[in-house]
Amino acid sequence: MILERHGLGWAGLAIGLIAPFFIATPYALNLMTTAAIFVMLAVGLNIVVGYCGLLDLGYAAFFAVGAYTSGILSTELGLPLIATVPAVLVVTVLAGLVIGGPTLRLRSDYLAIVTLGFGEIIRIVATNLDITGGPSGIFGIPGLFGDALSGPVALYYMVVVTAAIAVVLAARLGRSRLGRAWRFIREDEDAAEASGVRTYRVKMAAYVAGAVWGGLAGVLFAAQLSAISPAGFTFLHSALVLMAVVLGGMGSTPGVVLGAVVISLLPEALRGLADGRYFVFGILLIVMMLIRPQGLWPYRSREHGTSTPQEAREPERARMEGTL
Template sequence: MSGTTFKSQAPRRTGPVAAWVSGLFESKYLGWIALAAALLAPLLTASPYSLNVMTTAAIFVMLAAGLNIVVGYCGLLDLGYIAFMAVGAYTAGIFAKAFELPLIFTIPAVLVMTILAGLIIGAPTLRLRSDYLAIVTLGFGEITRITANNLTITGGPSGIFGIPKLLAFGDFSLHSPAVFYYVTILIVAFFVLASARLGKSRLGRAWRFVREDEDAAEAMGIHTYKVKLMAYIFGAIWGGFAGVLFASHLSAISPKSFVFLQSALVLMAVVLGGMGNMRGVVVGALVITLLPELLRDLSEYRYLAFGLLLVVAMVFRPKGLWPAPGHEEERGNRNEPPQTAVDAAVARGESR
């Protein structure tokens, strides 16, 4: 037996407040608590501006949830994700204006068009990996914006104005900012929950296997191309439906709403929150959208402060504010020396 000594780490002591907070964050009821807080928020601040900011933040959460499927679960770097939002928004706007329908009746067309968009960009390019895939998706995002900027049916540079609300039947419509906010929260909550469920499903486990080691996944019999294409299609659907909410919220869309910066911000939310962890992604999306508003008193320096805070967050939390399970353990064990075969046997309680 080797003379290796083993050091046992003392359990980390936490105070009652820290333990309570930690338990709350890991609680299975956290999602319901967050939903209740979102539904009660207008009671605290019901100004039109506050409702507009909170509605925009909710739509951004839905975008981040969709990109998390592509980047966080499956590990496909997408730099043009905002294109799917553009496809959904323009499809809804064009059909609603042409047939004078509420946006809710355009959902079947949006679903078909976003799936087609996912297939068009995904089918020929998902055999690429890493930087090559990122460059292609960046090009797809710019091509979508430029196409919308030059077509008559999309309104060209001016875009589409006077888009009907999501629901409008006779005298009833969602013109009230508070009512539309509540509808948006419920829709976004459904898609966030669906995204979390997908991550825990058999398909979600296949996505994670592909993310960690695509070659090993293929060797284990996983059809990696098909699995990646499914991630892209689901991500496209999430982005398209976020586009419908966006078009209904603003009642107007234009190519300027779908620039590369928006794709970068959505990706930043996923990375900042914690790739692969739906709770972290929601936190990251809220930070990206709400923090600049909280810093508004700094005037022209608010984006400087915003950028500095993001840099500090990534320095001290490189895996994200709320990393996926396993990342914390990985970071905690990074400085420990590797075990030898004998050490591992002793740790398992085996005898020679």
């Protein structure tokens, strides 16, 4: 099931584009902008976790790398954030290679622990370096296009369009030959390697792709707040993004989009409960996972109509053995 070919995907994009005409408050518009950024983060992590099966608990590290790279370049050189995107792409790719190089040789819990450690290292480095502003962070970050198109509505449209492009590209990657290799590795890495798949390189491709998605989301985050600090890139943020992937349905692009919207907007919908809203939020998540353990919108094999990756395992493996 590919989002760009699904009517609900186009309907969701249409709703997102016309939403500013019906939103009465800047707060609601800012909330929807945050949700769109969160969608982009979740789709990026879905490449790593959902497609390739690599448990990454430090995804906020790439979010921080993108935000700090754009923030430093824009404030030090006086550039609009859009001009820093090429540098962000280069830096996030390098960060993915440096972090993924040693960690992707590990599996399972060991991989999760190491990625968690790298995520904390990035946050601690940002807290202690002068160029990153230390604990206070970086302030006065210009808009995406400087003073032009700097209003909240213009930013919202830029974020929504960028997130939509990211979703479409991620979906196309998922159904490509590389995407089939990722799913084969997720189901059985040893069998994939025995079938001729270069598992290390394929996993590195997934990790770097996820890093790029996270870095670009960091640019949008810096544009939205005009200020960044290490407090915005904690383990909690990585956990929330991972929660969106699991809740929506690992490997399912529309499911991950839905999960990201739920995770980002549900706490705000419960704001009237004051201090008890996060307790209710947690209870609702548990109930949803008990009712839909496979996710709100689980992955379905387009060719075979199966509802879970496990059911599609044998057809996927046979196809991979014939293509790689």
